[in-house]
Amino acid sequence: MLDLIGISSQALFGQLLLGLINGSFYALLSLGLAVIFGMLNIVNFAHGALYMTGAFCAWFMLNGLGINYWFALVLAPLVVGAFGVLIDRLMLQRLAGLDHLYGLLLTFGLALIIQGLFQNQFGSSGLPYAIPPQLTGGQHLGFMFLPNYRAWVIVFSLVVCLATWFAIEKTRLGAYLRAATENPAMVRAFGINVPLMVTLTYGFGVALAALAGVLAAPINQVRPQMGADFIIVVFAVVVIGGMGSIMGSIVTGFMLGLIEGLTKVFYPEASNTVVFVIMAIVLLIKPNGLFGRAT
Amino acid sequence: MSAATQTGLIPTGAVRHNEMSVFFAMAALLALAPFGIYPFFLMQAMCFALFACAFNLLIGYVGLLSFGHAMFFGFAGYIAAHFAKLGTIDFTIPLIGIGPHINLGPINPAWAILLAVIASAILGLLTGALAIRRQGIYFAMITLALSQMIYFFCLQAPFTHGEDGIQSVPQGRFLGLFDLSHQMTMYYVVLAIFLFGFFAIYRTINSPFGEILKAIRENEPRAISLGYKVDRYKLAAFVLSAALAGLAGGTKALVSQNASLTDVHWSMSGEVVLMTLLGGMGTVFGPVIGAVVIVAMQNYLAQYGQWVTVIQGIIFVACVLLFRKGIIGEIAAKLKTAL
Numbered sequence: 292m293l294d295l296i297g298i299s300s301q302a303l304f305g306q307l308l309l310g311l312i313n314g315s316f317y318a319l320l321s322l323g324l325a326v327i328f329g330m331l332n333i334v335n336f337a338h339g340a341l342y343m344t345g346a347f348c349a350w351f352m353l354n355g356l357g358i359n360y361w362f363a364l365v366l367a368p369l370v371v372g373a374f375g376v377l378i379d380r381l382m383l384q385r386l387a388g389l390d391h392l393y394g395l396l397l398t399f400g401l402a403l404i405i406q407g408l409f410q411n412q413f414g415s416s417g418l419p420y421a422i423p424p425q426l427t428g429g430q431h432l433g434f435m436f437l438p439n440y441r442a443w444v445i446v447f448s449l450v451v452c453l454a455t456w457f458a459i460e461k462t463r464l465g466a467y468l469r470a471a472t473e474n475p476a477m478v479r480a481f482g483i484n485v486p487l488m489v490t491l492t493y494g495f496g497v498a499l500a501a502l503a504g505v506l507a508a509p510i511n512q513v514r515p516q517m518g519a520d521f522i523i524v525v526f527a528v529v530v531i532g533g534m535g536s537i538m539g540s541i542v543t544g545f546m547l548g549l550i551e552g553l554t555k556v557f558y559p560e561a562s563n564t565v566v567f568v569i570m571a572i573v574l575l576i577k578p579n580g581l582f583g584r585a586t
Numbered sequence: 587m588s589a590a591t592q593t594g595l596i597p598t599g600a601v602r603h604n605e606m607s608v609f610f611a612m613a614a615l616l617a618l619a620p621f622g623i624y625p626f627f628l629m630q631a632m633c634f635a636l637f638a639c640a641f642n643l644l645i646g647y648v649g650l651l652s653f654g655h656a657m658f659f660g661f662a663g664y665i666a667a668h669f670a671k672l673g674t675i676d677f678t679i680p681l682i683g684i685g686p687h688i689n690l691g692p693i694n695p696a697w698a699i700l701l702a703v704i705a706s707a708i709l710g711l712l713t714g715a716l717a718i719r720r721q722g723i724y725f726a727m728i729t730l731a732l733s734q735m736i737y738f739f740c741l742q743a744p745f746t747h748g749e750d751g752i753q754s755v756p757q758g759r760f761l762g763l764f765d766l767s768h769q770m771t772m773y774y775v776v777l778a779i780f781l782f783g784f785f786a787i788y789r790t791i792n793s794p795f796g797e798i799l800k801a802i803r804e805n806e807p808r809a810i811s812l813g814y815k816v817d818r819y820k821l822a823a824f825v826l827s828a829a830l831a832g833l834a835g836g837t838k839a840l841v842s843q844n845a846s847l848t849d850v851h852w853s854m855s856g857e858v859v860l861m862t863l864l865g866g867m868g869t870v871f872g873p874v875i876g877a878v879v880i881v882a883m884q885n886y887l888a889q890y891g892q893w894v895t896v897i898q899g900i901i902f903v904a905c906v907l908l909f910r911k912g913i914i915g916e917i918a919a920k921l922k923t924a925l
Contacts, residue, residue: 334723385907391723392651393906396863399856400902407895520734523852527731530724560742567735571716574728578719 303556304435310552311545312441312510315448316342318544319503320525322452323496325534326459329472330492331383333394339522340405341497343515345371345504347409350420350513360423360509367505368498375497379490402519409515417512444506451502452541459537468492527570533583543581601924602792605870608925609788612871616777625773626841631881632780633838638861638873639787640830645859646868647791648823649803653726654713654733655831655858660850661709661736662702662832663839667752668745670698670840676745696761699779699836706832707825709736714824718817721806730852737850751846755839766840779837783830788870790826799823853895860898863905866912871925875913 320338327335335341348367352358358366378401386393422440429438459465471478471485479485504518511517532543547566554565561568573581619628637659644650668674673690693701717728740746747753757766766772790796801809802816810816839845848854857880865876880898887894909916918925 328723334727382903382907389910392726393910395651395723395726396859397903397906399859400899400906403856403895403899403902405899407892407899410892410895519852523730523734526727527734530720530727530731563738563742564735567731570728570731574716574719 300434301436306552306555307549308435308437308441308445308552309555310548310550311445312548313551314545314548315445315452316503316507316521316544317525317528317548318452318541319448319499319506320522321529321532321540321544322455322537323499324525324529325537325540326455326499327493327496328534330468330489331379331394332391333383333386333398334391334526335493335496336395336398336522337378337401337405338398338497338500338525339518340402341371341375341518342500342504342507342521343409343513343518344374344405345501346420346508346513346517347413347504347515348501349505349508350418353420360505364502364505368501371501371504372494372498376490376494378497379493383493384486384490406515406519413515415514415516417514417517420508420513422509440509444510448503448506449545451499452544455499456537456541524566527566530570531566531573531580533580535580536582539580539582604923605788605925608871609785612874613777613781616780617774620770620773625769627881627885629773629776629841630838631878632776633834633841634858634861634881635874635877636780636783636837637831637834638858638865638877639784640827640834641858642862642867642869642873643787643790643827643830644823645862647796647803648799648820650718650820650824651723651726651859652717652729652824652827652855653859654729654731654736654852654855655827656850656852656854657713657733657736658706658710658828658831659835659838659854659858660845660847661740662706662835663845663849664740664746664752665705665832666695666698666702666836667755667839667845669693669701670695670758671752671755672745674745692756692758694760694762695758695766695840699833699840702836702839703829703832706835707829710825710828710832711821714821714828718820718824730855733850733855734852737847737852740847740850746845746847749847751844752839753844755843755845757840757843772841776837776841779833783833784874787830791870795819795822857898860902860905862912864901864912866915866918866925869912869914869918869925872912872914879913 320342324335324338327333327338345367348370349360349363352363352366353360382397382401383394386397426440426443429436430442431437459468467478467483468488471483471488475485507517528543528547529540531547532539534540547569550569551562551565555562577583616628616632637655640658641652641655644652669690669692671692673693675686675688675690677685678687713729713732716732717725720728741748745752757772759765760771760775764771764775766775791799798809798814798819801812802814802819806816835849838849861876861880862873863876864872864879865874866872883897884894887897905912911919914925
């Protein structure tokens with residue numbers, strides 16, 4: 292049936308798969324942004340640069356230290372997360388009580404520094420990162436060919452997203468976190484170390500970005516600019532979903548990835564801009580975002 | 587947004603007097619400068635200074651951080667360059683493939699710049715109407731996303747020539763009188779445009795309209811409760827800022843004789859934020875100083891490639907952590923006046 296309108300099912304499902312992959316990265320990144328925003332009230336402009344740093348960490352671990360993909364999947368987010376903890380302790384905490392815009396400007400500056408340093412070191416060309424041997428090859432599903440690694444990325448991202456949602460919405464620690472988001476002074480009065488929680492939250496959000504970077508390394512090449520343009524789309528995703536809800540970020544991320552994939556099939560000229568157009572429409576109809584609360 | 591509040595002084599007659607003196611000193615200095623400093627550098631600096639002043643009108647006086655101002659600057663550059671060089675208008679509707687095609691031929695640089703300003707203002711009206719539906723950091727993210735959309739438009743639209751940009755734009759005779767291919771004539775035309783734009787902004791922020799903008803910056807709910815239609819004021823300020831950014835962008839396209847993707851890229855939006863932050867947000871002269879410093883730095887450090895990006899990032903971090911008032915803001919605080 293699809294062949295009748297000049298689109299092969301192979302191309303359609305291929306793009307949908309790619310859309311889902313991008314959607315998993317959108318979900319992981321916007322989830323991290325939402326968690327950070329909830330606790331610190333800043334938009335982390337360095338998120339894209341830290342996503343890229345995660346990918347480079349994995350690349351360096353494999354080529355410099357001989358650490359394989361599976362260890363990098365754990366270690367790279369830890370390294371970048373620790374770096375995030377430093378950023379928060381050394382810089383972001385000094386901005387407490389100031390206008391939120393300063394946090395945005397500071398993290399934008401950090402993004403420029405990180406990206407500039409990597410570009411000096413590695414130029415602009417991409418570095419290849421091999422798919423781990425356990426996940427090479429793929430499955431013939433009849434209507435399409437499904438590479439194992441891509442299936443892994445989608446399933447694993449989904450698991451991480453849902454685990455994060457569970458941790459925040461259903462556990463005791465998550466309850467503390469949500470309480471501290473609403474009223475930090477009150478939560479401190481109950482004897483909970485809120486500044487430590489804030490720092491660890493930033494580290495965790497950043498680690499999610501790095502994790503997305505490691506997952507992306509074998510699919511997209513590892514490039515210093517890989518995060519810069521990507522993060523702007525993620526911002527649009529965040530505006531569409533609204534940062535109020537964890538599940539909202541996850542759903543919006545995957546959904547927009549799929550829509551982008553579909554656009555690539557049916558009207559490729561608009562595939563770069565479709566997310567922004569959807570953002571404009573959502574702003575017109577529901578200014579607070581699909582899952583956002585009124586501010 | 588009290589963050590942009592500078593000295594906390596209400597501009598009195600004496601402060602206005604100071605500001606006017608500095609304004610005339612700046613004008614005199616710029617009139618003499620090309621005899622000692624490379625005019626091309628000065629013209630570029632003035633274009634960026636006007637761009638930064640237009641941006642400062644929003645962040646400094648309305649408290650709106652636009653992270654997408656490159657869309658006005660860069661898009662206006664394309665419009666000015668296109669009309670000064672070719673002057674064709676092609677409204678072919680995609681998918682259908684029909685539409686009017688008008689050929690004006692290369693038009694006078696003054697009208698090309700005017701068209702660029704109008705185009706920017708319209709773009710500002712459309713994007714501003716969307717962006718002001720959200721506040722604070724969302725406003726920044728929305729403007730950034732919309733400017734990325736304009737970037738992709740400029741990458742794909744036929745008249746912008748994608749990666750190549752519009753090259754060797756003829757300079758022509760400004761209003762049929764001033765031959766812009768003569769560098770000094772060009773310089774004084776650019777100076778006149780800069781001073782016009784600067785003065786327009788200065789008058790705006792000291793007008794009753796400007797006072798309402800500051801009231802919105804300080805306490806938006808209160809301005810609403812006083813009966814002001816806050817969204818209309820914000821939108822008007824946004825369109826004005828967009829139009830002036832377009833004036834800067836259109837002029838810059840004629841100065842450098844090209845329009846390219848660099849000027850619509852998000853990094854250009856970041857640069858104008860940096861210029862304003864470094865010079866002093868919410869100060870009258872800060873953006874000018876900030877622009878001169880950043881443009882000079884880029885010229886001198888051009889051979890160091892990506893280190894420029896790193897240094898820009900360091901300046902961002904240093905400004906936010908160490909001197910949030912910026913160069914002019916700190917000086918003004920020392921002198922206990924507003925500049």
